[in-house]
Amino acid sequence: MIPPRLLTRPSAFSRTQPIHFPIALDRQPSPYEPTNLLHQQWRSITKVRLKWVKNRSLDHIIDKDTDLKAASLLKDAIKRSPTGFLTAKSVADWQKLLGLTVPVLRFMRRYPTIFHEFPHARYTNLPCFRLTDTALLLDSQEQAVHEERESETVERLCRLLMMMKTRTLPLKSLYPIKWDLGLPDNFDKVLVLKYPDCFRFVKASNGLSCLRLEQWREEFAVSVLERSNEGDEVGNEYRQFKKGETGLAFPMNFPRGYGAQKKVRAWMEDFQKLPYVSPYEDSRHIDPNSDLMEKRVVGVLHEILSLALHKKTKRNYLRSMREELNLPHKFTRIFTRYPGIFYLSLKCKTTTVALREGYHRGKLVNPHPLTRLREKFYHVMRTGLIFRGKGENLLPKEDILDGGESEDQEGDSEEEEEVEMDDEFSKEISELEDSEED
Numbered sequence: 001m002i003p004p005r006l007l008t009r010p011s012a013f014s015r016t017q018p019i020h021f022p023i024a025l026d027r028q029p030s031p032y033e034p035t036n037l038l039h040q041q042w043r044s045i046t047k048v049r050l051k052w053v054k055n056r057s058l059d060h061i062i063d064k065d066t067d068l069k070a071a072s073l074l075k076d077a078i079k080r081s082p083t084g085f086l087t088a089k090s091v092a093d094w095q096k097l098l099g100l101t102v103p104v105l106r107f108m109r110r111y112p113t114i115f116h117e118f119p120h121a122r123y124t125n126l127p128c129f130r131l132t133d134t135a136l137l138l139d140s141q142e143q144a145v146h147e148e149r150e151s152e153t154v155e156r157l158c159r160l161l162m163m164m165k166t167r168t169l170p171l172k173s174l175y176p177i178k179w180d181l182g183l184p185d186n187f188d189k190v191l192v193l194k195y196p197d198c199f200r201f202v203k204a205s206n207g208l209s210c211l212r213l214e215q216w217r218e219e220f221a222v223s224v225l226e227r228s229n230e231g232d233e234v235g236n237e238y239r240q241f242k243k244g245e246t247g248l249a250f251p252m253n254f255p256r257g258y259g260a261q262k263k264v265r266a267w268m269e270d271f272q273k274l275p276y277v278s279p280y281e282d283s284r285h286i287d288p289n290s291d292l293m294e295k296r297v298v299g300v301l302h303e304i305l306s307l308a309l310h311k312k313t314k315r316n317y318l319r320s321m322r323e324e325l326n327l328p329h330k331f332t333r334i335f336t337r338y339p340g341i342f343y344l345s346l347k348c349k350t351t352t353v354a355l356r357e358g359y360h361r362g363k364l365v366n367p368h369p370l371t372r373l374r375e376k377f378y379h380v381m382r383t384g385l386i387f388r389g390k391g392e393n394l395l396p397k398e399d400i401l402d403g404g405e406s407e408d409q410e411g412d413s414e415e416e417e418e419v420e421m422d423d424e425f426s427k428e429i430s431e432l433e434d435s436e437e438d
Contacts, residue, residue, distance in 0.1 A: 052336055052339065052344070053255040053339065055255070055343055055345075057359070057361070057362045058343050058345060058354055058356075058359065059345050059347045060362070061312075061354075061359070061362065062312065062345050062347045062348065062352050062354070063347050063348060064378065065310060065312075066099055066100070066347075066348045067100075067107075067378075067381065068374055068377065068378045068381070069098075069099065069179055070098040070099060070100050070107065071107075071111060071114055071377070071381055072179065072374070072377065073098055073179065074086070074091070074098070074104075074108065074115070074129075075114065075131060075135060075139060076185040077091075078115075078129065078130060078131050079131070079139065079185070080185070084130055085118075085128045085129060085130040086128065086129050086130075087120060087126055087127070087128050087129075088104075088105045088126060088127040088128070088129075089126060091104045091105070091108075092104060092105070099314075099348060099350055101348060101349055105127065108129050110384070110385050111381045111384045111385060112132075112384045113132060113134055113135075113380045113381065113383055113384030114131070114132060114134070114135045114377075114380060114381055114384060115129040115130075115131065115132070115135070116129065116130050116131070116132045117129055118130070134380055135380075138373070138376065138377050138380065141373055141376075142370070142373055143184075145369050145370050145373055146184045146370075148369075149182075149368075149369065149370070150191070153181075153182060153183060153184070153187075153191065154191065154195055154198060155217075155220055156181055156182065156183075156307050157181070157183065157187075157191070157198075157199070158198055158213060158217055158220050159220050159221075159280075159303075159307060160181065160304070160307060161199075161211065161212070161213035162213060162216065162217070162220060162221060162280050163279050163280060163300060163303065163304070163325060164213075164321070164324040164325065165284070165323075165324050165325075165326055166212075166324065167212060167213040167216075168202065168204070168210045168211070168212040168213070168324070169210060169211055169321065169324060170204065170208045170209070170210045170320075171188065171208070171209045171210060171211060172208065172209075172320070173317075173320040173321050173324075174211060176314075176316075176317050176320070177308075177313060177317045180308040180309065180310065180312070180313045180317070181307060181308060181309070182309040182368065182370050188201075188211075192211065196214070197214060197215055198213070198214055198215060198217075199211055199212070199213065199214060200212050200214050220280075221278070221280040222278075222280075223278050223279055223280065223299065223302075223303050223306075224302070224303060224306035224307075225248060225250065225276070225299065225302060225303070225306075226248065226276075226278065229248060248276035249272040250272065250298065250299075250302060250338075250340075250341050251341070251356075251357040252268060252340035252341065253340055253341075253356040253357060254339065254340040255339060268340070271291075271295065274291060274292060274295045275292065275295075276295065276299065277292065277295060277296035277299055278299065279296075279299050279300040279302075279303040279304075283296050283326050284326065288328065293328075294334070297327055297328060297331060297334055298334060298338060298341065300325055300326075300327065301318070301327075301331070301334060301335075301342070301353075302341065302355065304318065304325075305342075305353065305354070305355040305358070306355060306358070308355075309368045309370055309371050310358075310364065310371060311354060311355040311357075311358025311359065311364065312352055312353060312354035312355065312358070313352070313353065314350055314351065314352055314353075315332060315335075315344075315350075315351040315352070315353055316350075316351070318331070318353070332344070332351075335353050340356065341355070341356060341357075342354065342355065342356065343355075343356055
């Protein structure tokens with residue numbers, strides 16, 4: 001149990017001395033409220049300022065997946081087009097939307113095994129793009145995976161909505177993250193309507209279209225961290241946690257040299273001993289400036305990244321859900337304060353956060369079937385880039401059907417090769433932490 005009345009220094013997102021707001025004991029607790037939160041919310045956690053470190057292996061993965069995601073989104077856009085193709089003019093303004101660092105036209109011409117270029121029937125100087133037979137074959141395999149794993153997809157979407165304060169999320173916040181969550185492109189027209197007992201479209205007071213969870217699923221309200229601790233080898237610790245006798249520890253994978261530092265080790269031990277607050281529990285009664293809230297925020301971010309198929313997403317996607325998730329205003333500081341759990345990258349002119357435990361030696365741990373198919377898709381893209389002159393005919397269809405997993409091994413041989421950031425990168429991270437706006 002937590003010793004009573006231990007004061008603490010300000011948390012990572014608080015600049016002032018926190019004030020304790022006692023919990024009203026005369027009210028009825030929320031059905032999602034953990035009983036151990038009615039005890040002390042404070043511990044004495046020492047603030048340790050860690051120097052951020054670049055990780056080349058994870059940066060390489062983020063760089064590769066940026067092109068993979070952009071090509072996948074363009075594939076889906078071509079499929080949605082009533083003409084079956086897109087013109088260069090129609091995609092000219094999509095560069096920022098796709099997260100690309102090059103013009104969209106140049107990007108599509110890089111990958112002739114995915115996008116077939118041809119002149120417009122009426123305007124011969126206007127380039128057009130349709131999907132190649134190879135891309136259509138891969139897409140059909142993708143749809144088969146979506147159908148086979150539909151129940152898992154419904155569960156991920158339910159669990160995301162269950163973390164929201166009102167069990168509701170605006171569609172404008174959900175659409176950008178759908179690729180990361182492995183939702184099918186037309187999930188709003190097919191998946192949601194197919195499960196009316198789970199989801200419903202509603203209008204918010206501000207007029208925004210939202211998706212609401214219709215029914216609370218208690219069997220889904222178990223976090224990834226809790227599930228990973230239910231095994232026999234740590235069963236005793238998990239039983240103690242369920243009784244409120246101990247906290248639940250997050251897996252830590254510090255950059256080289258950090259784990260041996262006494263201050264870091266003592267700080268992490270104090271943090272891990274704090275009660276674990278499930279991201280599916282009501283957190284509105286927790287003092288926003290307490291260390292307990294800080295651990296709860298770490299748990300929420302850990303859970304969302306665990307739900308993402310590639311164990312990473314863009315910071316802006318999380319910002320759009322900040323209020324519904326009850327996250328602090330400057331929550332990016334959590335990523336830089338806990339480098340043993342998260343990795344923050346500024347690769348590809350954007351801010352991406354990844355879950356360290358989701359990767360080992362440049363590869364996903366326990367990859368989802370959809371990520372394996374995306375690796376195959378990237379293999380086709382890469383082959384088209386290397387042999388652009390030969391185009392789609394370079395790849396026999398048998399290679400795709402038999403596997404064709406990505407041959408991009410550039411990041412696989414690096415075992416967490418970290419390099420200390422230079423002064424310019426350090427400044428960018430500091431400015432990023434201090435410049436977050438609503």
